[in-house]
Amino acid sequence: MKKVQKIQGWALFIILLIIGLLMVYPMIWMLVSSVKSANEILNQPLQLIPRSFHFDNFTNALKAAPFMQWLWNSAWTTVVIVFMQLFFSSLIAYALTQFKFMGRNVLFAIILATYMLPSATTYIPSYVILGKMHLINSLIGLVISNLANVFVIFLLRQSFMSVPKGIIEAARSDGASEWTILWQIVVPMNKNAVLNATLIGFITNFNGYLWPSLLLNDTKKQVISVGLNSFSNTQGAFDQTFPIIMAGTTIAVVPLIIVYVILQKYFVQSSKTSSIKG
Amino acid sequence: MEMKASKRQLLLFVVIPLIPLVVFWIIPLIVSLWLSFTDWNYISPTFDYVGIKNYTQLFASQDFQQAFAHTAYFTFFSVVPIIVFGFLLAVGLNKLKRSYKFIQALLFAPWVTPLIGMSIVWGWIFNSKVGPINQILHILHLPEPQWLTNPTAAMWTIIIVTIWKNAGWAALFFSDALAKIPSSLFEVSDMEGLSWWQKIWYVLIPLVSPTTLFLVIVMILECLQAYDQITVLTQGGPAGSTTTLLYLYYQLGFKQFQMGSATALSIVILVISAILAYISIRMSRKHTYY
Amino acid sequence: MDLIELKRINKQYENKEKVIEDFDLNIKKGDFTVFLGPSGCGKSTLLRMIAGLEKISAGELLINGELQNDLPPKERNIAMVFQNYALYPHMSVEKNMGFGLKMRGIDKQIIKQKVTDAAKILNLTDYLDKFPGNLSGGQQQRVALGRAIVRESEIYLMDEPLSNLDAKLRAVMREEIVTLHKQMAATTIYVTHDQTEAMTMADRIVILNHGDIQQIGTPKEVYQRPQNMFVASFIGIPPMNLIPLKNHDGKYYLENAELSLKDDLGNQPLVFGIRPEDAFVDNAAPLKMKVTYIEDMGADRYVHGLVNGTKFTLRDGSNNDYQVDQEIGVGFTAQQVSFFDQVSTNRVEANLWK
Ligand SMILES: Nc1ncnc2c1ncn2[C@@H]1O[C@H](COP(=O)(O)OP(=O)(O)OP(=O)(O)O)[C@@H](O)[C@H]1O
Numbered sequence: 001m002k003k004v005q006k007i008q009g010w011a012l013f014i015i016l017l018i019i020g021l022l023m024v025y026p027m028i029w030m031l032v033s034s035v036k037s038a039n040e041i042l043n044q045p046l047q048l049i050p051r052s053f054h055f056d057n058f059t060n061a062l063k064a065a066p067f068m069q070w071l072w073n074s075a076w077t078t079v080v081i082v083f084m085q086l087f088f089s090s091l092i093a094y095a096l097t098q099f100k101f102m103g104r105n106v107l108f109a110i111i112l113a114t115y116m117l118p119s120a121t122t123y124i125p126s127y128v129i130l131g132k133m134h135l136i137n138s139l140i141g142l143v144i145s146n147l148a149n150v151f152v153i154f155l156l157r158q159s160f161m162s163v164p165k166g167i168i169e170a171a172r173s174d175g176a177s178e179w180t181i182l183w184q185i186v187v188p189m190n191k192n193a194v195l196n197a198t199l200i201g202f203i204t205n206f207n208g209y210l211w212p213s214l215l216l217n218d219t220k221k222q223v224i225s226v227g228l229n230s231f232s233n234t235q236g237a238f239d240q241t242f243p244i245i246m247a248g249t250t251i252a253v254v255p256l257i258i259v260y261v262i263l264q265k266y267f268v269q270s271s272k273t274s275s276i277k278g
Numbered sequence: 279m280e281m282k283a284s285k286r287q288l289l290l291f292v293v294i295p296l297i298p299l300v301v302f303w304i305i306p307l308i309v310s311l312w313l314s315f316t317d318w319n320y321i322s323p324t325f326d327y328v329g330i331k332n333y334t335q336l337f338a339s340q341d342f343q344q345a346f347a348h349t350a351y352f353t354f355f356s357v358v359p360i361i362v363f364g365f366l367l368a369v370g371l372n373k374l375k376r377s378y379k380f381i382q383a384l385l386f387a388p389w390v391t392p393l394i395g396m397s398i399v400w401g402w403i404f405n406s407k408v409g410p411i412n413q414i415l416h417i418l419h420l421p422e423p424q425w426l427t428n429p430t431a432a433m434w435t436i437i438i439v440t441i442w443k444n445a446g447w448a449a450l451f452f453s454d455a456l457a458k459i460p461s462s463l464f465e466v467s468d469m470e471g472l473s474w475w476q477k478i479w480y481v482l483i484p485l486v487s488p489t490t491l492f493l494v495i496v497m498i499l500e501c502l503q504a505y506d507q508i509t510v511l512t513q514g515g516p517a518g519s520t521t522t523l524l525y526l527y528y529q530l531g532f533k534q535f536q537m538g539s540a541t542a543l544s545i546v547i548l549v550i551s552a553i554l555a556y557i558s559i560r561m562s563r564k565h566t567y568y
Numbered sequence: 569m570d571l572i573e574l575k576r577i578n579k580q581y582e583n584k585e586k587v588i589e590d591f592d593l594n595i596k597k598g599d600f601t602v603f604l605g606p607s608g609c610g611k612s613t614l615l616r617m618i619a620g621l622e623k624i625s626a627g628e629l630l631i632n633g634e635l636q637n638d639l640p641p642k643e644r645n646i647a648m649v650f651q652n653y654a655l656y657p658h659m660s661v662e663k664n665m666g667f668g669l670k671m672r673g674i675d676k677q678i679i680k681q682k683v684t685d686a687a688k689i690l691n692l693t694d695y696l697d698k699f700p701g702n703l704s705g706g707q708q709q710r711v712a713l714g715r716a717i718v719r720e721s722e723i724y725l726m727d728e729p730l731s732n733l734d735a736k737l738r739a740v741m742r743e744e745i746v747t748l749h750k751q752m753a754a755t756t757i758y759v760t761h762d763q764t765e766a767m768t769m770a771d772r773i774v775i776l777n778h779g780d781i782q783q784i785g786t787p788k789e790v791y792q793r794p795q796n797m798f799v800a801s802f803i804g805i806p807p808m809n810l811i812p813l814k815n816h817d818g819k820y821y822l823e824n825a826e827l828s829l830k831d832d833l834g835n836q837p838l839v840f841g842i843r844p845e846d847a848f849v850d851n852a853a854p855l856k857m858k859v860t861y862i863e864d865m866g867a868d869r870y871v872h873g874l875v876n877g878t879k880f881t882l883r884d885g886s887n888n889d890y891q892v893d894q895e896i897g898v899g900f901t902a903q904q905v906s907f908f909d910q911v912s913t914n915r916v917e918a919n920l921w922k
């Protein structure tokens with residue numbers, strides 16, 4: 001009986017391992033192809049260990065398009081967006097949980113409703129509004145139009161609700177201002193929720209495509225997803241350009257893989273609390 | 279006791295932080311609704327009110343009907359496998375005695391990597407001439423579909439990529455829900471003599487049903503808003519066979535600049551989302567017994 | 569032949585120390601046996617091994633003389649009531665109670681009949697359509713019992729089934745369970761760390777500590793004749809007073825008073841034990857106690873104090889006033905005295921003259 005269980009345990013492990021490896025197969029295949037020669041890919045696409053390493057694919061890709069600029073654009077806009085979203089959302093979530101004011105319930109209802117709606121509905125008017133502000137084709141415009149994130153408000157509000165009232169009252173009676181209470185007591189007490197919001201916000205913003213692709217035109221001003229797609233389109237689906245496209249894609253994807261591998265533990269935890277992307 | 283907020287505090291904590299939400303969410307939603315009753319074309323400074331003409335035209339147009347059908351097809355055949363695979367993977371994961379974390383990390387990786395980049399990779403993997411999938415099918419002497427140029431196959435390419443991206447993510451939720459089931463419930467079922475499939479059918483599935491419902495609605499909304507994989511792999515083609523409602527919205531609004539029709543379509547997508555969200559909330563009320 | 573026989577049972581969780589070692593116990597048909605012991609002593613482990621939920625590392629479990637070690641739980645004809653009820657939250661009370669029968673392929677009509685009958689006994693008739701989430705703790709508890717009853721098993725196992733209830737409900741349920749046990753002529757093993765439950769419900773109490781049996785006996789036996797100092801101090805609220813005796817030239821002294829033993833024990837070092845209710849205030853007595861505090865229980869009270877540094881408690885029914893730090897004399901009923909060996913802590917049979 002014990003033996004049967006052991007065999008079953010191993011079989012399960014191997015099946016899941018195979019499925020897991022299939023899930024990351026596209027990433028592996030991308031990495032492998034990015035250092036192969038065009039001929040090798042065409043003749044032996046299944047070969048997982050390249051016969052010769054062609055790192056010049058990367059130098060060629062970097063020469064053909066400003067990948068580093070794009071990564072930088074994505075990185076700083078994402079950091080600013082996530083930071084600002086957390087900042088604003090913390091304030092609102094604090095008000096929603098700790099203040100009494102007229103329209104509080106209405107406000108929360110609106111936030112809940114917005115939470116489920118497709119952001120695409122807002123694109124055309126947002127585009128016009130940014131146009132009025134002369135912020136089309138500008139990374140500042142991208143940042144500004146992403147400052148609100150209903151998901152983060154919702155997540156933080158749910159988390160802030162669990163802070164015991166007594167702690168806040170004690171702080172008030174100690175003479176702390178609401179601002180101090182929020183940043184020095186409530187936010188540190190909810191660092192898990194804040195971490196969740198940070199990671200999810202980072203992933204969704206860094207990987208975002210549709211809205212930045214509508215907003216940004218100049219090659220120099222692209223974020224990485226948009227730049228990568230236009231790079232892939234301009235190189236064309238020709239066999240000979242294939243390695244350079246894979247090299248470009250690798251440049252775009254690897255930063256996230258690295259972040260994921262380092263922060264894996266937190267990602268798996270935090271995604272559970274995520275639901276709809278902002 | 280909650281504190282009554284002063285004017286200054288309200289300004290700092292509510293009014294200012296709400297500005298971006300109002301400017302880029304609330305106002306655009308209202309403006310969208312308003313634009314959907316006009317014939318604005320983005321370029322000309324003037325426009326006329328056309329009543330519900332945008333909507334009637336939209337509903338009558340073949341493009342819309344097709345896109346609606348494609349969206350329904352795409353959504354159904356993505357969401358069902360995502361849920362089923364996600365559940366099965368979670369059941370497996372929770373039984374796993376070793377390397378749980380490692381395998382979970384593998385399964386979850388597709389959700390983290392950028393879909394644009396990975397769709398480019400998938401495009402080559404599905405390449406009918408040199409892609410590894412058809413190479414393998416070739417070795418196995420199986421039919422080699424023209425993945426990206428045959429209308430049905432193209433839709434399935436999109437579906438497969440969508441499942442790939444989300445199944446591990448769904449598994450994470452399911453495995454969390456499964457882990458929260460008290461082990462004594464399984465012990466009771468042992469004592470009552472349930473076979474393994476009876477346990478799954480009578481105990482596991484009903485107990486994770488709130489999670490299932492949640493994932494179904496989130497995945498439907500995700501599919502309604504799917505864009506990256508379509509724009510990279512098929513651009514809505516061939517012959518419009520992978521044009522979903524959202525993709526049609528993009529084409530109407532940002533390629534053809536028919537802002538009236540596009541906003542009308544976006545309102546339709548919004549209404550569909552709202553209806554689904556409402557149904558899900560109603561259903562989850564009925565299904566939460568604990 | 570006894571209904572349940574545990575022979576040299578051992579249990580070791582993976583890569584851990586042994587929890588149960590060479591455990592022997594026989595349980596007669598129809599007995600209400602209570603496993604009593606402090607938290608973590610292995611009560612649940614034992615019960616779960618009998619149920620088949622936990623593997624037996626070594627030894628034999630026999631039911632009706634048949635070896636059970638490798639039988640899956642469902643083939644053991646045992647019903648179990650779990651500490652946390654373990655009700656299916658997605659099934660109504662009726663479904664919960666009938667589910668086990670349904671899975672055994674029993675006719676719907678019969679299930680309905682049995683569930684209705686059980687619900688009547690347990691006063692659950694009005695709740696059959698409700699879900700567990702909408703029931704109080706006591707009601708859920710009864711559903712868990714009902715689920716076990718309808719199975720009509722030979723053996724019922726209950727793991728601290730009342731631990732989540734308030735004191736009043738617990739008292740009511742204790743009675744209900746004992747009544748049910750008698751009605752069904754069942755054999756029940758009941759786990760608890762609440763000695764009141766053990767004393768009031770059991771035919772036989774098995775007192776455990778660190779996976780070892782300390783004593784097996786009727787409630788009266790374990791109370792009056794504790795087999796070792798662990799049992800003496802574990803049973804009884806407040807527990808038995810224990811004072812080491814001094815020993816000079818074959819004579820035993822309780823503090824400065826000589827105790828005259830009937831039996832000759834040589835120079836064996838002894839501990840003297842007396843329950844608080846068998847001690848009383850007697851200012852003429854040579855044994856002196858310094859009062860530290862007084863616990864008023866209404867009908868009577870417990871006077872706590874120190875006898876030459878050792879804690880001592882006595883029950884006092886008088887209306888006298890005692891002050892903290894006051895020195896009072898302590899007398900005791902000679903027939904109720906227990907003695908234990910100081911080294912082995914086991915009971916020593918000895919009696920006082922007087
Ligand atoms: N699954 C397990 N794996 C490892 N050790 C365990 C496991 N279950 C119990 N133990 C250990 O076995 C010992 C006995 O546990 P058991 O649950 O039988 O105690 P108990 O007498 O029922 O206690 P309580 O009154 O708290 O329920 C404890 O030391 C516990 O830590």
Ligand SMILES: [Mg+2]
Nearest residue numbers: 611612613727
């Ligand atoms: Mg226990």
